[in-house]
Amino acid sequence: KSQETVSSLSGAASQKIKVSEDPVAGFISQHDDDFPTLAFPSISTADFQFNLEKASNIIVEKVEEFIDKLGNARLVLVDLTHGSKILSSVRAKAGEKNIDSKRFFTFVGDITQLYSKGGLRCNVIANAANWRLKPGGGGVNAAIFNAGGPALEAATTDRAKSLLPGNALVVPLPSISPLYSKEGVTHVIHVLGPNMNPHRPNCLDNDYTKGCKVLRDAYSSLFEGFLSIAK
Ligand code: AR6
Known part of the structure; x- marks a missing residue:
């Protein structure tokens, strides 16, 4: 009740x-809904063409590594459709490892409308960014910069001009941003994952030894960034 x-x-x-x-x-x-919550997309698995199977292993591995440090905070992997392969793969693997489903779960929805459309409160959202930290380019990056408005762009530029693969940048969101006022998002964490798409900068040419390391680093930086806010 x-x-x-x-x-x-x-x-x-x-x-x-x-x-x-x-x-x-x-x-x-x-x-539960008042606990600090990070909603994050699957980094690198769409435009950056990273292998889904390998990415889902890394997501579950990293969640497992961080979950005990979270306290009451929650992690939520988000994607746009119920048919999302990355969501079902991660759900299955997290289930096998008995990861606490109150502290980590998947959710279908637009990451920029989780509260208004989905009733899920997430005070922090992650972005699968580009190295210039610029709007556009499609995917979740375009959606988040659109929803965050000029305030998100200015707050991002204030903190950094670029990002290296495997790194994350925590950006406090000004309260004038619609993402803050409508969705209750107080921070956006930009993350740059490994790129396997030859038409994008820094392509790793299918080098999954390097790619997996960079993706692991990316999730570590993301979760550490979230922990620094949640505490
Ligand atoms: N809400 C939730 N999930 C989403 C949304 C959304 N609005 N939009 C996409 N996804 P991607 P990447 C999911 O391509 O592979 C950009 O051009 C999507 O289904 O956004 O890391 C940047 O500028 C997938 O599961 O990121 C970079 O250049 C996940 O988000 C490049 O793409 C990530 O897909 C980064 O590529």
């Missing part, structure tokens, strides 16, 4: 805090 109670914050950031009465514990506990 869950009820909405206090509205403690003011202005655009105002969010109702949900509490649920836990009949077993017998006290009022915080609702």
Whole structure:
């Protein structure tokens, strides 16, 4: 049984805090939806053409590595469609490893509309960025820069002009950004993954020894960036 109670914050950031009465514990506990939550897309597996099987192994491996450091925080892998191969592969592998499904789960939806369209509160979202940290280029990068508006672009440029493969950049979102006011996103973490697409910069030419290392580094940087905010 869950009820909405206090509205403690003011202005655009105002969010109702949900509490649920836990009949077993017998006290009022915080609702799951108020825990720090990182929504992230599968880095490198669409435009950058990274092998899905290898990517899903790395996602599960990295989630497993970080999950005990999360406390109450949650990780959510997001993709646009129910037919998403990366979501089903990761779900199956996470299930085999008995990863706690309250702290890590998959979700179908547009990462820029998780709260307004999907009812899922995620205070942090990750972007599969390009090395120039610029809008456009299609995919999730175009969607996030569109939704974040000029405020996201300015806040990003303030922090860095470029990113190396395997690295992540945490950008606090100004409250004037629609992503903040409509979706409750307080931070965007840009991540640059390995590229296997010959038509994009820094193509690794199918070198999966290097590619897997870079993808592992990318998820480590992403999850460490999230932990630095969540704590
Ligand atoms: N919401 C959730 N997931 C999405 C969305 C969305 N709005 N859009 C795409 N995905 P991609 P990459 C999923 O291609 O492979 C850009 O041009 C998608 O189905 O966005 O790392 C950048 O500028 C897939 O599972 O990223 C870079 O140059 C995942 O997000 C380049 O693409 C990543 O797909 C990066 O390529």
